[in-house]
Amino acid sequence: MYLNYFGLSDNPFSIAPNPDYLYMSPRHKEALAHLTFGLRESGGFVMLTGEVGTGKTTVSRKLMQQLPDNTQVAMILNPTLSAMELLATLCDELGIEYQNKQASLKYFTDRILAHLARNHTQGINTVLIIDEAQHLLPEVLEQLRLLTNLETNREKLLKVVLIGQPELQLLLKRNELRQLAQRITARYHLLPLTRHEVKEYIAHRLRVAEGDKSIFSSHALQAAYQITGGIPRVINLLCDRALTLAFTKQHPVVRRYIFLAAAEQILGEDVVRQRQGRQWTLMLSGLLLAGMLIGYLAGRLYG
Secondary structure, eight states: OOHHHHTOSSOTTOOSOOGGGOOOOHHHHHHHHHHHHHHHSSSSEEEEEESTTSSHHHHHHHHHHHSOTTEEEEEESOOOOOHHHHHHHHHHHHTOOOOGGGOOHHHHHHHHHHHHHHHHHTTOEEEEEESSGGGOOHHHHHHHHHHTTOBOSSOBSOEEEEEEOTHHHHHTTSGGGHHHHTTEEEEEEEOOOOHHHHHHHHHHHHHHTTOOGGGBOHHHHHHHHHHHTTOHHHHHHHHHHHHHHHHHTTOSSBOHHHHHHHHHHHHOHHHHHHHHHHHHHHHHHHHHHHHHHHHHHHHHHHO
16 A cells, blocks of 8 residues: 555565564574574474564574575474374475374374485485474473484484474473473574664665665654564554555654554554553653762762
8 A cells, every 4th residue: 555655665564474574683693593503403402482473483484594405394383283183294294195094193103204214314304393382282292302212323303493482481391391301402582672673673674675764753763662662573563554654644754643643553542551651660760760879979979
């Protein structure tokens, strides 16, 4: 709707996990480096966690782009499966043929292990990426651990990337999963963007879409951090709506009041008011502490 009006070649704030739009903040770079390093190690598991909307899935897409050509990747997006269903899904992802009439844990396991061994002899690495991994049942995680038992003298034949919300960390602290937790060779928790990174994030996405970063005023960018808390998915939703409102009103620039109106439409007036109030509370607290410190130093100086 607003692409031509703002001179954009693409929708810069789509919530689809397009790696072309991945803003490599220091945190995202560290996350990608941890995953890449972990997959090169001899262990069977690497883990990426973070709150909803922080960009975990997008980082995983970037990781897939960077994997060597001799890598076969299986991707599971809906892990609310039984152990049997997970093994069948893994067979589907790896192109392993099987007979439903013979379905059993041992049957699927044997088929998968044979495929892993065949891949290894052909110089092919096998990687399984599981998104929303906090939904995995403990018995399913244990089945995954058993699959990674197949190894050479130097490495596991199956590498598993677990991506999930912070609840995944709690899940892996369970006593029955301690063996799996010990096999995680790299783990990283992705935090929201900082105030400066929010500005850079918006500018980056506009730049990829061949747009001008000045579309958003400086006060609108301040509001973007204030209201979204640095969560990329929320930033995308609110910026997209703000551009739509600016286009509707035929404004060439997204001002703060337009951004706040977009936030109220998406999040609700109560949420926006609460987050604005929280920022004012933090600012007043900071000023109070600064005043107390100045008073203390003045007292020491003239006392």
